[in-house]
Amino acid sequence: MMAALWAAGAFGQTQGLGQKDGVPQDGEVHVLHVRGPIYMILGAGGNVTASVGQDGVLLVDTGLANMSDKLLAAVRQLQRETATNGLTENRFGAETRSSERALVDTEGPPKPIRYIINTHLHPDHVGGNEKISKAGRTLTGGNVTGDIANAGEGAAILAQQNVLNRMSKPAANQPAIPFAALPTDTYHRDMKLSHFFNGDGIHLIHEPAAHTDGDTIVHFRGSDVIATGDIFLTNSYPIVDLANGGNINGIIGALNDILDRSIAEFRLEGGTMVVPGHGRLCDSADVAYYRDMVTIIRDRIEDMVRRDMTLEQVKAAQPTKDYDGRYGAASGFWTTDKFIEAVYRSVAGEKKR
Numbered sequence: 222m223m224a225a226l227w228a229a230g231a232f233g234q235t236q237g238l239g240q241k242d243g244v245p246q247d248g249e250v251h252v253l254h255v256r257g258p259i260y261m262i263l264g265a266g267g268n269v270t271a272s273v274g275q276d277g278v279l280l281v282d283t284g285l286a287n288m289s290d291k292l293l294a295a296v297r298q299l300q301r302e303t304a305t306n307g308l309t310e311n312r313f314g315a316e317t318r319s320s321e322r323a324l325v326d327t328e329g330p331p332k333p334i335r336y337i338i339n340t341h342l343h344p345d346h347v348g349g350n351e352k353i354s355k356a357g358r359t360l361t362g363g364n365v366t367g368d369i370a371n372a373g374e375g376a377a378i379l380a381q382q383n384v385l386n387r388m389s390k391p392a393a394n395q396p397a398i399p400f401a402a403l404p405t406d407t408y409h410r411d412m413k414l415s416h417f418f419n420g421d422g423i424h425l426i427h428e429p430a431a432h433t434d435g436d437t438i439v440h441f442r443g444s445d446v447i448a449t450g451d452i453f454l455t456n457s458y459p460i461v462d463l464a465n466g467g468n469i470n471g472i473i474g475a476l477n478d479i480l481d482r483s484i485a486e487f488r489l490e491g492g493t494m495v496v497p498g499h500g501r502l503c504d505s506a507d508v509a510y511y512r513d514m515v516t517i518i519r520d521r522i523e524d525m526v527r528r529d530m531t532l533e534q535v536k537a538a539q540p541t542k543d544y545d546g547r548y549g550a551a552s553g554f555w556t557t558d559k560f561i562e563a564v565y566r567s568v569a570g571e572k573k574r
């Protein structure tokens with residue numbers, strides 16, 4: 222299981238402040254280098270995964286709206302560092318080819334933010350969409366890749382179709398979401414970027430009816446990093462957003478899919494790196510432990526439902542008790558009781574409500 226190693230330097234204090242599961246809770250944004258061009262940015266709301274390099278910037282999620290400025294500052298700093306580093310051997314993609322390496326390495330201003338991918342619709346993952354998209358520039362396709370000046374067009378925002386459907390028609394008690402914050406490109410199942418980006422093939426995989434009904438995991442295939450969104454969390458039980466189409470069985474299916482795509486380096490450690498929706502950087506062993514935990518609790522509750530126990534009886538039977546020390550919560554947004562109820566409703570289906 223990975224111990225999180227914090228990148229020192231530009232982003233200030235990293236250790237010893239208020240932490241939960243190794244994650245700073247100091248109101249600041251923190252950057253952790255994962256591998257190659259991939260960085261994990263913590264503290265902006267949900268975790269943000271960034272690919273930063275010669276092709277520009279791709280962000281998985283954009284944090285909370287009120288953290289946009291700090292997130293953008295962190296991205297700008299990474300852009301400057303990679304532009305002056307002359308990093309990279311063998312990294313090429315949409316704007317660069319291997320034969321051009323020497324020409325593009327060290328010169329010129331940082332490349333813009335090109336893509337935002339939304340793992341799902343929650344405001345701690347899409348809140349920065351508008352501001353951060355506007356700070357970027359879309360990448361045009363075909364033979365005209367590059368900086369076609371079109372100030373009106375920010376970075377492309379990619380998401381599964383259900384994310385756009387739900388964001389563009391918020392519930393009656395929710396405020397309308399500005400057009401500029403909505404996904405610009407959607408897909409129903411999986412999607413691949415049509416070209417390498419900073420040396421990675423990038424695969425967007427829809428996980429049906431899991432945390433919500435619009436979840437995407439993002440696999441950076443060269444660097445071998447998977448950003449999971451809120452399907453995987455290190456500091457709480459999985460959040461099942463029933464109202465937005467989530468289901469505990471879909472979460473287990475998605476966790477199994479993440480494991481299917483992961484390869485450990487040695488004795489279950491290292492190898493594929495996994496960025497959870499919240500919490501610390503992980504490897505596949507962490508995902509396997511979490512998958513086992515969720516599956517065990519689902520099976521227990523499913524068995525109780527089969528024996529016609531009511532929700533109150535299931536809660537009283539404490540089906541999560543042995544895991545509550547690590548994942549449980551008695552107060553706050555996602556309590557253990559709410560988790561049990563969501564699992565109960567997932568497995569009991571409509572007739573038990």
Ligand SMILES: [Zn+2]
Binds near residue numbers: 341432451
């Ligand atoms: Zn979420």
